[in-house]
Amino acid sequence: MARTIPIFAEKAAATSGTALEFRISPPLALYVHIPWCVQKCPYCDFNSHEANGTIPEREYVDALIADLQSALPLIWGRPVVSVFFGGGTPSLLSPAAIDELIAAFRALAMLAPDAEITLEANPGTVEAEKFAGFRAAGVNRLSLGIQSFNDEHLKALGRIHGAAEAKRAAQLAGEHFGSFNLDLMYGLPGQTHEQALTDIETALSFSPTHLSCYQLTLEPNTRFAAFPPELPEGDICADMQESIEARLAAAGFANYETSAFAQTGKQCKHNLNYWYFGDYLGFGAGAQS
Ligand SMILES: C[S@@+](CC[C@H](N)C(=O)[O-])C[C@H]1O[C@@H](n2cnc3c(N)ncnc32)[C@H](O)[C@@H]1O
Numbered sequence: 037m038a039r040t041i042p043i044f045a046e047k048a049a050a051t052s053g054t055a056l057e058f059r060i061s062p063p064l065a066l067y068v069h070i071p072w073c074v075q076k077c078p079y080c081d082f083n084s085h086e087a088n089g090t091i092p093e094r095e096y097v098d099a100l101i102a103d104l105q106s107a108l109p110l111i112w113g114r115p116v117v118s119v120f121f122g123g124g125t126p127s128l129l130s131p132a133a134i135d136e137l138i139a140a141f142r143a144l145a146m147l148a149p150d151a152e153i154t155l156e157a158n159p160g161t162v163e164a165e166k167f168a169g170f171r172a173a174g175v176n177r178l179s180l181g182i183q184s185f186n187d188e189h190l191k192a193l194g195r196i197h198g199a200a201e202a203k204r205a206a207q208l209a210g211e212h213f214g215s216f217n218l219d220l221m222y223g224l225p226g227q228t229h230e231q232a233l234t235d236i237e238t239a240l241s242f243s244p245t246h247l248s249c250y251q252l253t254l255e256p257n258t259r260f261a262a263f264p265p266e267l268p269e270g271d272i273c274a275d276m277q278e279s280i281e282a283r284l285a286a287a288g289f290a291n292y293e294t295s296a297f298a299q300t301g302k303q304c305k306h307n308l309n310y311w312y313f314g315d316y317l318g319f320g321a322g323a324q325s
């Protein structure tokens with residue numbers, strides 16, 4: 037008779053004769069969606085909405101905790117090994133709100149002591165104090181939506197920050213977080229091959245542990261889909277991709293997912309947990325679960 041080892045035994049599933057069988061409960065990756073941004077970027081089809089100056093933080097934190105409470109019977113006994121605050125722009129929340137949420141996850145769910153806790157931040161919504169507050173709250177990995185370090189390209193993308201803010205945020209990320217990701221996009225309106233590689237060099241100068249490099253795509257139901265900007269030709273974008281991959285490989289970054297590059301041991305555990313174990317508890321307005 038097959039026997040399984042009770043690593044995260046949910047409960048004794050069956051007894052037969054003298055043998056006891058356990059079911060092993062796979063770990064969970066917890067995704068928390070924060071659906072507001074300062075303003076909507078013209079290329080973005082994520083579930084994100086303009087904050088119009090203020091967000092209902094108190095109400096939303098209460099709703100997230102109530103949501104988790106109602107899901108508890110479904111996840112009983114299963115360790116939560118990663119948490120990802122995604123958006124939208126999670127860095128619009130105060131450190132106190134993030135602290136309250138993480139404390140609730142620890143109290144209600146089996147949050148592993150060494151869980152990877154990532155927060156997405158927009159360079160237009162950060163200050164040093166806020167980063168220190170997120171770190172103190174338990175966030176141990178930051179993901180910064182840089183997109184480009186070139187003012188013209190940031191403007192074409194409708195971003196709320198310029199190159200100077202992007203650089204400052206990347207610098208601060210390195211000072212406060214041992215593990216941090218920079219999101220970059222290439223194939224931008226008016227961008228040359230050389231400019232795409234300059235963005236990569238600038239990103240590397242901040243010593244990130246992880247880089248995500250996405251080719252800009254025109255998504256349906258976005259402003260860019262309705263009024264398409266002129267983008268570099270397909271062959272030029274393919275050359276950009278090849279050069280980016282070669283440069284990052286030379287810098288010691290492994291391309292472990294389509295657009296994700298990481299130093300050894302610095303892959304995003306949240307992505308790996310999700311793909312390897314297939315169990316993903318998503319909550320918050322518009323979260324995919
Ligand atoms: C959900 S967004 C969250 C990041 C954060 N809100 C920000 O923009 O600063 C995650 C990343 O997806 C990428 N992204 C979003 N829309 C895209 C598009 N149309 N084409 C390529 N990449 C895109 C951007 O690099 C963005 O940083």
Ligand code: SF4
Nearest residue numbers: 073076077080084124
């Ligand atoms: S800040 Fe990020 S999530 Fe918000 S609209 Fe722009 S790309 Fe989308």
